[in-house]
Amino acid sequence: AATAVLLAACGSGQVGDSGGTSAENNKRITLIPGVQAEPFYISMQCGAQAEAQKLGYTLDTSAPQKFDAAMQTEKVNALGSNPPAALLIAPTDDTAMLAPIQQVASRGVKIIEVDTALQDTSVAQSSISSDSTQGGQMAADTLAQLAAGKSGSVLVLDTIAGTSTTNARAAGFEDQLKKYPNLKSAGIQFTQNEPEQAASKVTAALASTPDLVGIFATNLNTGEGAATGLRNAGKVGQVNLIGFDASPSEVEGLRNGEYQALIAQDPATIGQQGVQQAVAALEGKPVTRNLTAPLHSITKDNMDANQQYFYKQSC
Numbered sequence: 001a002a003t004a005v006l007l008a009a010c011g012s013g014q015v016g017d018s019g020g021t022s023a024e025n026n027k028r029i030t031l032i033p034g035v036q037a038e039p040f041y042i043s044m045q046c047g048a049q050a051e052a053q054k055l056g057y058t059l060d061t062s063a064p065q066k067f068d069a070a071m072q073t074e075k076v077n078a079l080g081s082n083p084p085a086a087l088l089i090a091p092t093d094d095t096a097m098l099a100p101i102q103q104v105a106s107r108g109v110k111i112i113e114v115d116t117a118l119q120d121t122s123v124a125q126s127s128i129s130s131d132s133t134q135g136g137q138m139a140a141d142t143l144a145q146l147a148a149g150k151s152g153s154v155l156v157l158d159t160i161a162g163t164s165t166t167n168a169r170a171a172g173f174e175d176q177l178k179k180y181p182n183l184k185s186a187g188i189q190f191t192q193n194e195p196e197q198a199a200s201k202v203t204a205a206l207a208s209t210p211d212l213v214g215i216f217a218t219n220l221n222t223g224e225g226a227a228t229g230l231r232n233a234g235k236v237g238q239v240n241l242i243g244f245d246a247s248p249s250e251v252e253g254l255r256n257g258e259y260q261a262l263i264a265q266d267p268a269t270i271g272q273q274g275v276q277q278a279v280a281a282l283e284g285k286p287v288t289r290n291l292t293a294p295l296h297s298i299t300k301d302n303m304d305a306n307q308q309y310f311y312k313q314s315c
């Protein structure tokens with residue numbers, strides 16, 4: 001209480017849980033990404049931070065330790081009774097995150113979904129994401145080109161049921177694969193977004209599916225795990241690996257032949273547009289309900305010309 005009195009004396013307005021005055025809180029945006037210390041979300045944060053600064057807002061980030069709805073719920077609940085003016089959030093589960101986000105929205109906070117989204121479209125003012133279905137289709141087309149008419153089975157590594165983005169990538173891939181009669185689906189495996197699980201699913205698939213010609217890993221964790229699985233089995237380059245994202249480790253893997261292609265997103269633009277939409281909502285300007293960020297198919301041949309799409313580990 002003593003601290004609150006002191007701060008109130010210095011500032012011009014009410015002091016809340018986070019110690020900010022109401023004037024400061026009106027300019028405060030919080031980003032809750034899917035998980036901490038991951039290049040995709042770090043790049044998103046960099047784009048968001050730069051845009052917030054440009055528009056005269058502050059952006060703080062509160063990231064769960066793991067890609068887990070319960071841990072992310074704790075971060076949402078910790079916004080407390082003095083939340084920011086707007087929340088940029090990547091819901092880790094398209095239904096389990098509904099109630100906690102709704103709770104924050106009920107306090108007047110503008111909700112902007114970045115990357116992943118809730119199934120319920122009534123809560124967020126705006127959603128910014130890559131076109132995940134199209135990303136999956138791009139991966140299938142790329143794989144078909146690499147297979148060059150060779151027949152065989154193809155495995156898809158997804159993350160967790162309820163992750164809107166990777167689930168749509170897997171579905172888009174499976175649909176598009178039907179256009180290539182030489183390529184047969186070996187099914188979709190969930191990995192809980194853990195590289196270790198992705199590696200063991202690949203080990204098991206190599207044993208059970210001798211005609212495996214390709215793997216589509218729907219995000220950077222599944223990709224990094226798949227590369228490990230192929231390395232362990234001495235199958236690097238024999239089974240085509242198409243990854244999603246462009247983390248430093250995936251980029252290195254593309255250069256050294258572990259991956260044959262990466263479908264890179266533009267997380268910095270997602271973050272930047274997220275802040276722009278939040279500010280528009282806060283300032284009563286027109287808001288766009290859905291925005292699609294670009295995707296880029298990167299191979300070893302064109303990777304040097306596409307370095308601007310590689311994800312960052314710090315801003």
Ligand code: T6T
Pocket residue numbers: 034038040041115116163165166218219220221244245265
């Ligand atoms: O692929 C991204 C993101 O788009 C997805 O929703 C979850 O996984 C990543 O963060 C990469 O690990």
